[in-house]
Structure formats: structure tokens, C-alpha cells
Amino acid sequence: MSRFKQIFLDIESDILNQTYKAGELLPSENKLSKTYNVSRETIRKALTLLLDSGYIQKKQGKGSIVLDIKRFDFPISGLTSYKELEEAQNINSETILIKNQIETLPENIASFLKISPDTKVHAVIRGRKVDGETVILDKDYLLASVIPELPDNEAVESLYDYIENKLGLTISYARKEFIVEPATKEDRELMSLHSDSHVVVTRSEVHLEDTTLFQYTESRHRLDKFRFVEFARRRPPMDLKK
Structure with a gap:
């Protein structure tokens, strides 16, 4: 070196x-x-x-x-698990499993995904604690027809590691949206928000290599701890007209 x-x-x-x-x-x-x-x-x-x-x-x-490095970088275009980001950026954190149970998909999410609200899913809620404070609330809904079982220990460790390395499925792509929203009652109960009135929310619908939809995920982030990053290259104006 x-x-x-x-x-x-x-x-x-x-x-x-x-x-x-x-x-x-x-x-x-x-x-x-x-x-x-x-x-x-x-x-x-x-x-x-x-x-x-x-x-x-x-x-x-x-x-x-x-510079202040207490904000951790979350790539906009990448499809990366929290566990992978944790290891890559040396984030000293703890995952708290709040819920992991089979239930039907909430109607608003079913409408968003354009699938039946009777769809059975693994509903998983996890809190991510950094420096003793819960600064992320991850809410995942995984289709039970694709993911038959989801042990608690796998939910705590890494969903993607379990799906790819234990179940042998290939995660391929996702459609994401990013928005700042008022904090909900659930956010205030489960997160360490202090006086924050809003949170940054990312919503994704995630697909396997064969295009099968298998996951809807919603990550709710405390404003002061995280930033979302992307590498951007300017394109010539003519390219934008194509």
C-alpha cells in the first residue's frame, strides 16, 4: 500500500x-x-x-x-440491505425486532402495489439503534407465497442474506420513492425523535430476478442522522431531448 x-x-x-x-x-x-x-x-x-x-x-x-460524519450515507439508486451498509460504513448499531408475524397486507399498501389486500405477508418491524437511540424504523412486508418462513433470528440479522443465501433467491431491482412526512404516533412511540416533527421516508417495492414482486419496505429515518447520496454526472443538453 x-x-x-x-x-x-x-x-x-x-x-x-x-x-x-x-x-x-x-x-x-x-x-x-x-x-x-x-x-x-x-x-x-x-x-x-x-x-x-x-x-x-x-x-x-x-x-x-x-466534517460531521455522524450522518450515514444511504445510496439512492443502490439496492443494499441495512446490514451491508452497517458493515461498509462501520455503523455501531443494534437491531430491535418489534414485530414478525403473518398477516394480511394493509389496504393502503395493497393499493400502492396494485395487489389484493387479502395477500398474506410476513409483517416485520425493526428499530435501528445508533448510540443508544432508535433513529430508523424499518417496516417490511414480504409475500408469504414467495417467502414461506421467516425466523426471528433471520429478521434480526439480515433479510437479504436469508433470502439470497438461505432460500437461494436472486434479488434484482426496486422502485423507490423518497419523501419527508410528518412523524406519526407510531414514529414518536418507537423512535427517539426528541422535538423532531418530521421524518424522511423511503418506500420501495422490490422484485426478484424473474420480476416477481416479493417485498414492500418502508424505512422511516430521523432527520439529523442520515443523508441520501447519489453520484450524478451532467449530461449534455442534447441527450436530454432523446
Whole structure:
């Protein structure tokens, strides 16, 4: 591994464990070059990686300011389980299984999916606790005709790992919507909202490789903890007319 990448990982670790806190300045390039016994050019490369990764912001005349990393990134276009995000972003969290039972699909969701409200589903509600506070409420409805059984321990660990690796099904694509909504009574009872009056909601209908609909999921997020990200590339105006 190149030296500047090693330095990047070292400073990244210091930011993650809050040796360097949000709003603080990193040591100057000159001090860092002496600390690591490398050239300032090597330090600049490491700082560029930190900048591109969202850990710092450079400010003229001040230096490198550490950004608030308590917001975890949720990709807009990706189809990723919470467990995978938890591992990828080193989120120290706990999953609380609130409900896992067979019931008929709620009428509003059946209408949204354009299927019968008599459809049997596994209704799963899980709270995601970060730093001792429930900041996400995940509500999933999985068609019992596709997922015959759903043990509690699998619901706690990872639905997608169970579906793909235990049941041998291939999850392929989803249609998502993102919206900010007033917090419901259920949100206030099950989440640590403090004085927040609204939550960010993502709704998805998820399909298998053969296009079979198998899941409706609704994730309700506390506003201050999470951000949704996407890589965007500008297209030439002519492309938009096609």
C-alpha cells in the first residue's frame, strides 16, 4: 500500500474514533509531514482522499476542517440491505425486532402495489439503534407465497442474506420513492425523535430476478442522522431531448 493511503487510513481512523472532532482543524500540512516523516506532497495526496471521502473540507487561510460524519450515507439508486451498509460504513448499531408475524397486507399498501389486500405477508418491524437511540424504523412486508418462513433470528440479522443465501433467491431491482412526512404516533412511540416533527421516508417495492414482486419496505429515518447520496454526472443538453 502506498504511503499516502496509509496516512489517509490513519487519519480516517482518528476522525472515526473522534480523536479529531467535527469542526476541529487537522494539524497543518507541515506538522503532518513531520509527524509521518514524509513530504508535504504525500500529505496533500492523503488530504485529497479525505476530502473526496467527505471527512474534511479545506478552507482558504484555515486549513482542513473535520466534517460531521455522524450522518450515514444511504445510496439512492443502490439496492443494499441495512446490514451491508452497517458493515461498509462501520455503523455501531443494534437491531430491535418489534414485530414478525403473518398477516394480511394493509389496504393502503395493497393499493400502492396494485395487489389484493387479502395477500398474506410476513409483517416485520425493526428499530435501528445508533448510540443508544432508535433513529430508523424499518417496516417490511414480504409475500408469504414467495417467502414461506421467516425466523426471528433471520429478521434480526439480515433479510437479504436469508433470502439470497438461505432460500437461494436472486434479488434484482426496486422502485423507490423518497419523501419527508410528518412523524406519526407510531414514529414518536418507537423512535427517539426528541422535538423532531418530521421524518424522511423511503418506500420501495422490490422484485426478484424473474420480476416477481416479493417485498414492500418502508424505512422511516430521523432527520439529523442520515443523508441520501447519489453520484450524478451532467449530461449534455442534447441527450436530454432523446
